[in-house]
Amino acid sequence: MxxxxxxxxxxxxxxAFVQAQLGRTPQKFTLDDSLRGxxxxxxxxxxxxxxxxxxxxxxxSETIVGQTSIRFSSSKPGKLMQIDLQQPLLIDSIVLNQxxxxxxxxxxxxxxxxxxxxxxxGEHNLLIYYHGQPRKAIRAPWDGGWVxxxxxxxxxxxxxxxxxxxxSVWYPCxxxxxxxxxxxxxxxxxxxxTLTAVGNGRLTNKxxxxxxxxWRWEVKNPINNYNIIPYIGxxxxxxxxxxxxxxxxxxxxxxxDYELEKAKEQxxxxxxxxxxxxxxxxxxxxxxxxxxxxxxxxxxxxxQSAVAYGNNFMNxxxxxxxxxxxxxxxxxxxxxxxxGHEWFGNxxxxxxxxxxxxxxxxxxxxxxxxxxxxxxxxxxxxxxQGIRKNIMNDRPIIGxxxxxxxxxxxxxxxxxNMIHTIRTAMQNDSSFRQLLRGMYKTYFxxxxxxxxxxxxxxxxxxFDVKAVFDQYLRTTQIPLLQWSINSGQLKVKFTxxxxxxxxxxxxxxxxGQGVWKTIQANEWTTIATxxxxxxxxxxxxxxxxxxxxx
Numbered sequence: 082m083x084x085x086x087x088x089x090x091x092x093x094x095x096x097a098f099v100q101a102q103l104g105r106t107p108q109k110f111t112l113d114d115s116l117r118g119x120x121x122x123x124x125x126x127x128x129x130x131x132x133x134x135x136x137x138x139x140x141x142s143e144t145i146v147g148q149t150s151i152r153f154s155s156s157k158p159g160k161l162m163q164i165d166l167q168q169p170l171l172i173d174s175i176v177l178n179q180x181x182x183x184x185x186x187x188x189x190x191x192x193x194x195x196x197x198x199x200x201x202x203g204e205h206n207l208l209i210y211y212h213g214q215p216r217k218a219i220r221a222p223w224d225g226g227w228v229x230x231x232x233x234x235x236x237x238x239x240x241x242x243x244x245x246x247x248x249s250v251w252y253p254c255x256x257x258x259x260x261x262x263x264x265x266x267x268x269x270x271x272x273x274x275t276l277t278a279v280g281n282g283r284l285t286n287k288x289x290x291x292x293x294x295x296w297r298w299e300v301k302n303p304i305n306n307y308n309i310i311p312y313i314g315x316x317x318x319x320x321x322x323x324x325x326x327x328x329x330x331x332x333x334x335x336x337x338d339y340e341l342e343k344a345k346e347q348x349x350x351x352x353x354x355x356x357x358x359x360x361x362x363x364x365x366x367x368x369x370x371x372x373x374x375x376x377x378x379x380x381x382x383x384x385q386s387a388v389a390y391g392n393n394f395m396n397x398x399x400x401x402x403x404x405x406x407x408x409x410x411x412x413x414x415x416x417x418x419x420x421g422h423e424w425f426g427n428x429x430x431x432x433x434x435x436x437x438x439x440x441x442x443x444x445x446x447x448x449x450x451x452x453x454x455x456x457x458x459x460x461x462x463x464x465x466q467g468i469r470k471n472i473m474n475d476r477p478i479i480g481x482x483x484x485x486x487x488x489x490x491x492x493x494x495x496x497x498n499m500i501h502t503i504r505t506a507m508q509n510d511s512s513f514r515q516l517l518r519g520m521y522k523t524y525f526x527x528x529x530x531x532x533x534x535x536x537x538x539x540x541x542x543x544f545d546v547k548a549v550f551d552q553y554l555r556t557t558q559i560p561l562l563q564w565s566i567n568s569g570q571l572k573v574k575f576t577x578x579x580x581x582x583x584x585x586x587x588x589x590x591x592x593g594q595g596v597w598k599t600i601q602a603n604e605w606t607t608i609a610t611x612x613x614x615x616x617x618x619x620x621x622x623x624x625x626x627x628x629x630x631x
Contacts, residue, residue: 119483120257130154132149133150136269146212152264156202166192169216170212183196211253221379232315233339237314238314244383247306248306258432266300268299273293280310281385282299283370312375316338353454357450362518395413397409409448421444429528432530437487445496462624471493475490506542548581560627562574562600575600586625588606590608
């Protein structure tokens, strides 16, 4: 057994080590990184079907006691099974199919289970009992962990934020984005009867247990591990219905009791948001589970069908306009951005965290789309150009695969500007909307990757999407359009870009006049123009995220 475990661990870590050595930026990755980030032999033989989680938090000691039922299927049984549960949480026991105790060894933040030799292919159930003091979030949602705090009246207020850090920070699971529970999940929270517990999906049971109450919430749809979240506090709620593309959508809002009136006013922004996003992206993806905003003690997160809201019932991002244009102060950033994730991140999920730009880039661009829905095309263009000031170009947007590694924070603003560049170069907003709604259908409740998405988008455009992705996602260079005017002839070419890069560019032929031409890297294109060096600068199309030669 000891030899087989060591051999298995070497098989896990070596591919990630080699990949790291071949990466653009040298970086050391640990065994923990590979165990989290790789679909190794101890993870790939089984597929999660459902999670049923029960947790009892103790606010005073900041500890939890829990049990997680994992229903899984396999076409062939494996000898070893990796379950993720981050230290210092402890596993008490594991039972297979309600009958057989399973032996296991802990390795860092995982447990390696020794599966019985007689186990057959098919569907099985693991029941894992655990307890301990989960990692505490100090600066949620950025650092992650269990949040133990108090509301303004000094009453307990608890939740979890764990994107990136991983759901295994508070419950045992297969902590990899590629494997969502196909049959949904349930979360039962046993809390003091003076408090209310809110979870994802719909409330299916509320059962008194002495001086405590068990609240059971259930999700019918597949869900990311990190989106399954408890909210525990002195909550009250109100409801409304939205008549959407797929029928009647139940919307509910859970806030602290003394914030109810503020919430009723601020959350009026939900229906216009739903109408806008359904038009551009497709129907809200989780009608079966409903839409919900839940007030949180941190800023916010995209927890599926239970979006965390902590923006203090004000517009902008904590009152600030991140674009600096004025448009971003006209709507509530957390309502719009985190709800946008229901389409991008929750409905369409990246298989590997290295491709998180798929979540964040498209969701960041949903802010631009919403600005257009409210105020028109010129406002949306000003907004997306305004957020460019937040781009760092510090490192590539795509991270290292297989080691639970995110790329640059430019996955937000830069990726959104790449998407706007593609939209602009398409020169057809109807086709762009068709592209977005087609993404919804193609990857509905599913997972994807940069390579797959690249092939999908290529169907809608005439230029090389791979070269565009390579440029904006895999390098920090922003293409430079060099130009010169001589005797009424405008010459242009791209530099500071990969050799395959080409993109349609608007070339001015006069004041308010121009033509679109596909411009190549390091290859001159010439057209006639009546402009000169002094007046051409005001005629370039600023919606393309490229640099224009001074």
